[in-house]
Amino acid sequence: MMGKNVSVTKDTLVPEVQKLAEAKARFITATCLDLGDQFQVYYSFDQDLQEVDLQLMVGKDEEVPSITGQYLCALLIENEMKELFGMKVKDIAIDFGGKMLLTDTSPQLPMVKAVKKSGEDQKGGE
Amino acid sequence: MAPRTIAPFGPQHPVLPEPLQLKIGYEDEKVVEVVPAIGYCHRGVEKAGELNEFPKNVFLVERICGICSFIHALCYCMGVEELMKLEVPERAKYLRVVYSELSRVHSHLLWLGLLADAFGFESLFMEFWRVREKVLDLMEMTSGDRVIMSSCTIGGVRRDISPEQAKEIEKTLAWVRNQYNRLAPVVLNDYTVKKRTVGVGVVTKEQAVALGCVGPTLRGSGVNQDLRQTGYAVYKELGFEPITADGGDSYSRAVVRAKETYQAIDLTLEALAKMPAGEILNKPKGNPQGETVMRVEQPRGELFYYLKGDGSRNLERLRVRTPTYANIPSLLVMLPGSQMADVPVITLSIDPCISCTER
Numbered sequence: 001m002m003g004k005n006v007s008v009t010k011d012t013l014v015p016e017v018q019k020l021a022e023a024k025a026r027f028i029t030a031t032c033l034d035l036g037d038q039f040q041v042y043y044s045f046d047q048d049l050q051e052v053d054l055q056l057m058v059g060k061d062e063e064v065p066s067i068t069g070q071y072l073c074a075l076l077i078e079n080e081m082k083e084l085f086g087m088k089v090k091d092i093a094i095d096f097g098g099k100m101l102l103t104d105t106s107p108q109l110p111m112v113k114a115v116k117k118s119g120e121d122q123k124g125g126e
Numbered sequence: 127m128a129p130r131t132i133a134p135f136g137p138q139h140p141v142l143p144e145p146l147q148l149k150i151g152y153e154d155e156k157v158v159e160v161v162p163a164i165g166y167c168h169r170g171v172e173k174a175g176e177l178n179e180f181p182k183n184v185f186l187v188e189r190i191c192g193i194c195s196f197i198h199a200l201c202y203c204m205g206v207e208e209l210m211k212l213e214v215p216e217r218a219k220y221l222r223v224v225y226s227e228l229s230r231v232h233s234h235l236l237w238l239g240l241l242a243d244a245f246g247f248e249s250l251f252m253e254f255w256r257v258r259e260k261v262l263d264l265m266e267m268t269s270g271d272r273v274i275m276s277s278c279t280i281g282g283v284r285r286d287i288s289p290e291q292a293k294e295i296e297k298t299l300a301w302v303r304n305q306y307n308r309l310a311p312v313v314l315n316d317y318t319v320k321k322r323t324v325g326v327g328v329v330t331k332e333q334a335v336a337l338g339c340v341g342p343t344l345r346g347s348g349v350n351q352d353l354r355q356t357g358y359a360v361y362k363e364l365g366f367e368p369i370t371a372d373g374g375d376s377y378s379r380a381v382v383r384a385k386e387t388y389q390a391i392d393l394t395l396e397a398l399a400k401m402p403a404g405e406i407l408n409k410p411k412g413n414p415q416g417e418t419v420m421r422v423e424q425p426r427g428e429l430f431y432y433l434k435g436d437g438s439r440n441l442e443r444l445r446v447r448t449p450t451y452a453n454i455p456s457l458l459v460m461l462p463g464s465q466m467a468d469v470p471v472i473t474l475s476i477d478p479c480i481s482c483t484e485r
Contacts, residue, residue, distance in 0.1 A: 001208065031443075072336075
């Protein structure tokens with residue numbers, strides 16, 4: 001089941017993550033969902049086997065700060081969200097520059113539901 | 127000061143059956159920095175999970191890993207069952223525990239063998255794998271397949287275990303325990319093994335939490351946390367208690383797995399003994415709607431599934447976070463300061479499963 005849900009913005013994300021880090025919460029993962037014109041991201045944490053989810057809604061063109069300053073272990077999932085969804089995550093501790101999972105010949109933004117290209121709808125990953 | 131050299135460890139390396147790369151910066155023989163690289167065989171399972179109809183995803187997710195295949199299916203099925211408000215028959219829950227713990231026994235035996243192989247202790251490696259074969263035989267006997275069992279399904283399990291098969295499991299596990307009594311002390315007490323593992327690749331309790339470690343990697347640093355404590359399936363009926371060790375080193379992680387092997391044998395036998403008669407499947411009707419998170423304990427640690435359904439036959443989103451994906455960042459702390467010769471053993475100490483990581 002989903003855990004305790006706390007809504008955050010791109011400005012309050014890092015301070016909220018900092019609070020969880022100080023409370024010795026364990027970072028589980030982040031889950032990105034493509035809602036069409038924006039991304040919904042759950043940052044999931046564990047506190048004594050109880051889950052806490054920070055829920056972020058962010059426009060596709062907006063930059064989101066990295067949480068690797070608080071949780072270094074978020075580096076893999078932040079690179080993944082950047083590559084597979086095109087989420088603009090800035091200042092990741094180790095940034096693979098879009099080449100962690102994908103190559104030049106891979107489908108671009110494969111997890112995006114629909115990518116507007118030249119005024120036409122095109123399915124992501126095709 | 128010695129010049130810094132960057133050496134690629136993997137993706138092809140004798141101790142790595144699967145492709146993971148660590149870019150290791152070292153001075154003389156001392157590791158000073160590490161950058162992990164994955165993505166050599168990413169399979170896009172999460173995308174495929176959106177394109178398949180949700181019942182077919184059971185077969186998809188159990189192919190994420192060839193070791194804990196059953197537990198992937200279990201986690202997915204539990205998630206769908208929650209979305210569909212589907213009650214699973216009690217006997218099926220016990221059968222799920224039996225298969226989960228058999229998976230843990232053979233996974234840990236596999237890892238103990240690989241650890242021995244990493245030292246060049248090949249006879250011990252072969253002994254662990256010889257014992258492990260018997261557990262795979264049990265899986266084949268009860269499900270028809272040694273690895274991808276397809277026993278778990280939405281609403282329960284596909285096949286029951288007959289009283290004769292239960293007796294055979296008890297008999298075989300007694301043999302496995304007997305053999306393991308001979309082998310486990312070698313890992314736990316042998317001078318050479320301890321020389322290579324004690325005080326090597328240390329992660330403190332605070333670091334383990336901050337780095338998001340899971341499973342034996344977390345518990346080997348003294349954190350008393352195991353998802354089975356939440357009591358999913360029927361673990362709450364079996365008096366489960368996590369096994370921990372305090373050293374935070376490669377040895378402590380080996381101790382946790384060695385002891386968990388005994389515990390998994392006990393849990394299997396207890397589940398078989400307490401298993402009630404009755405149905406094993408409650409067939410699902412309708413489609414999943416809503417969103418949920420499901421977490422279960424794999425041999426390597428916490429497995430996380432996020433599912434979102436919109437009431438259609440396809441899921442809107444399937445997210446899978448595997449234990450190795452969570453444990454890889456811990457290498458950034460474990461490896462610096464160690465000797466180059468210890469890199470294979472330390473890397474192996476998190477029991478990396480790249481098949482899981484590259485979902």
